[in-house]
Amino acid sequence: MYDDDPDVLYETLSDRQKAILDFIERFIEADGFPPTIREIGEACDIASTSVVNYNLNKLREGGWLERTAEKSRGIRLLRPRHAGQPATREVGLRLSNALNVVRIPKIGRIVASAPVMLPGSDFGEYYDPEVDVIEISRDMLRGVDVNEVYALEVQGESMIDALIDDGDIVILRKQQTCRDGELVAVWLPERGETTLKAFYDEGTRIRLQPRNPGMAPIYVHPNNCQIQGKVLGVMRMV
Amino acid sequence: MYDDDPDVLYETLSDRQKAILDFIERFIEADGFPPTIREIGEACDIASTSVVNYNLNKLREGGWLERTAEKSRGIRLLRPRHAGQPATREVGLRLSNALNVVRIPKIGRIVASAPVMLPGSDFGEYYDPEVDVIEISRDMLRGVDVNEVYALEVQGESMIDALIDDGDIVILRKQQTCRDGELVAVWLPERGETTLKAFYDEGTRIRLQPRNPGMAPIYVHPNNCQIQGKVLGVMRMV
DNA sequence: CTTGACATCGAACAGCAGTTCGCATATACT
DNA sequence: AGTATATGCGAACTGCTGTTCGATGTCAAG
Known part of the structure; x- marks a missing residue:
C-alpha cells in the first residue's frame, strides 16, 4: 500500500503541497523561524489563508510536518522529501538539503x-x-x-x-x-x-x-x- | 582592553537576561520555533512585555541574538552561552535565490x-x-x-x-x-x-x-x- | 540633594495570525 | 445526470503579538 521511498511519497503530493513544503524549508533556513500561513500563501500564490491551512493539515496527516494548534508559526518539518537522507524526526536535523x-x-x-x-x-x-x-x-x-x-x-x-x-x-x-x-x-x-x-x-x-x-x-x-x-x-x- | 571570554561576557548579563537566553534556547529546542515576548515573560516571571522587549534589545546589542522587527517569534540565537566562541556577530542566512x-x-x-x-x-x-x-x-x-x-x-x-x-x-x-x-x-x-x-x-x-x-x-x-x-x-x- | 542612567511596570494600540464557515469549482465514479 | 470527494475562495471572528509611551523605582556620581 504505502511506498516507503520518500521520493515516491513526495511525488504523490500536489504541486501546491510541494511548493508549500519547499517554501517552509527555505524560509526556516533563511529566517530561523517558520513562516505564517499568510506568508506561505503569498509565496505560493494561494489566495486564501484557509487553503493554506487546509494543505498544511493534509501535509500533517501525511506525516510531513507537525503543527502546534493556535500558535503563530507553529510548524515543524518532520522528514526529508528526497531519498538518501535519514528519515529522522529529531528536531534540528530537519533543515538538511x-x-x-x-x-x-x-x-x-x-x-x-x-x-x-x-x-x-x-x-x-x-x-x-x-x-x-x-x-x-x-x-x-x-x-x-x-x-x-x-x-x-x-x-x-x-x-x-x-x-x-x-x-x-x-x-x-x-x-x-x-x-x-x-x-x-x-x-x-x-x-x-x-x-x-x-x-x-x-x-x-x-x-x-x-x-x-x-x-x-x-x-x-x-x-x-x-x-x-x-x-x-x-x-x-x- | 575588554575581556573577550564569552563565559565572562555571559556573566556580565543580568540574571534576567541569562534566564531569557536560557529559556529561548530551551523553547526552540523543545518546540522548534522561537517564543513570543509574552511567552518569555511568563516563563521568566516578567510582568510587562515591554521589559522583555527591553532586555531582548539589550541582548541583541550584545550580539547574543538577532530579531526580525515586527515579526512574531522573530528571534534567532547567535552564539552559545558558554565556552569560547568568536565574539563576531553572525549574519542570519537569508532567503536563498x-x-x-x-x-x-x-x-x-x-x-x-x-x-x-x-x-x-x-x-x-x-x-x-x-x-x-x-x-x-x-x-x-x-x-x-x-x-x-x-x-x-x-x-x-x-x-x-x-x-x-x-x-x-x-x-x-x-x-x-x-x-x-x-x-x-x-x-x-x-x-x-x-x-x-x-x-x-x-x-x-x-x-x-x-x-x-x-x-x-x-x-x-x-x-x-x-x-x-x-x-x-x-x-x-x- | 540633584541629576541622569538604568530597569521596571502597566496600559493601550494597531496590525497579525489561526480558525471557522458558507459557498464555489473540478474530477471521478455510479 | 447525479453524487461524493477533494480542493479552492473570501470573509469574518477572536485572540495574539510587537511596539510605544508615560510613570515609577533604584542607585551611583556630581
Whole structure:
C-alpha cells in the first residue's frame, strides 16, 4: 500500500503541497523561524489563508510536518522529501538539503584587526550591502553544520606555504580547540586582532606559526589566545 | 582592553537576561520555533512585555541574538552561552535565490592517466550522473558565461608555487588561446594527456612551465599543443 | 540633594495570525 | 445526470503579538 521511498511519497503530493513544503524549508533556513500561513500563501500564490491551512493539515496527516494548534508559526518539518537522507524526526536535523547550496557569511578580513562588527540585519529578504555572502555547495562542507561555518578574506601572505594567498577566501568552522599543526583563526586580545596561523601548544605558551619561511612565529600566553575557528577550505578567483 | 571570554561576557548579563537566553534556547529546542515576548515573560516571571522587549534589545546589542522587527517569534540565537566562541556577530542566512547559483561540471582529473574529454559546446541540461557537479555562486564567475566554465580536479603537485595543490578543484573557462604566463589546461596529443601548466609561446616551440621549482618545463611543438581552458579560480577543502 | 542612567511596570494600540464557515469549482465514479 | 470527494475562495471572528509611551523605582556620581 504505502511506498516507503520518500521520493515516491513526495511525488504523490500536489504541486501546491510541494511548493508549500519547499517554501517552509527555505524560509526556516533563511529566517530561523517558520513562516505564517499568510506568508506561505503569498509565496505560493494561494489566495486564501484557509487553503493554506487546509494543505498544511493534509501535509500533517501525511506525516510531513507537525503543527502546534493556535500558535503563530507553529510548524515543524518532520522528514526529508528526497531519498538518501535519514528519515529522522529529531528536531534540528530537519533543515538538511533544503538546497544543495548554502550561504555563509563573510564576516571580515583576517590579519587586519578585529573582524568587522556587523550591524543588525532586520531587513527580511534584503541583503545588507556591507556584508558579503558567499555561496558554496553543501557537499563541500562534508557534513559540517552550516551554522558553524563562516568565511574570511585573507590579508597578507603569512600562509603562503599553506597555499593560502593574499585575497583568498578561507572557509572556517567555529571551534574553540584544535590539534597541533592545524590552521586556525585566533583572536589575540592583547593585540586586538585576529590572525590566521598554524597552532602549536607548547605548554606554557602557544606558538602561532606562519606558513611563510620569511616570517617569525608569534608566541602568546594561552590566556591571550582564543581560537575562533579552524580552516575547512580555501577559495580563490584569479 | 575588554575581556573577550564569552563565559565572562555571559556573566556580565543580568540574571534576567541569562534566564531569557536560557529559556529561548530551551523553547526552540523543545518546540522548534522561537517564543513570543509574552511567552518569555511568563516563563521568566516578567510582568510587562515591554521589559522583555527591553532586555531582548539589550541582548541583541550584545550580539547574543538577532530579531526580525515586527515579526512574531522573530528571534534567532547567535552564539552559545558558554565556552569560547568568536565574539563576531553572525549574519542570519537569508532567503536563498537559487538563480544565483550555477552548476558547472567537474569533468575529470587533470594530469591523470586518462585523457580528459571536454563536452561539446554546450554542456546542456543533463549531466552524466558519474560526473561530479560543482555548484558555485554566479557572482564568483564575475560575468564569465556559465556555459564556458568547467572544473577539474588537480592531480600532482606541479603547480604548487601557484598555490594549487594535489586534490584541488580548478575552475576553468574554455578558450583556445591565451597570453604568456597564464595558467591553462592543455591537451597534448603526443602524450595523450591533459596537463595544467603556465603557458609561454617561444615561437618555434611552446614552453609549458610547471610552477614547481623541482620540475622541468615541457617543450612541445605548437601543433601538438591544444589549449583547452584558462584557470579562473581554485577551491580546496582540507 | 540633584541629576541622569538604568530597569521596571502597566496600559493601550494597531496590525497579525489561526480558525471557522458558507459557498464555489473540478474530477471521478455510479 | 447525479453524487461524493477533494480542493479552492473570501470573509469574518477572536485572540495574539510587537511596539510605544508615560510613570515609577533604584542607585551611583556630581
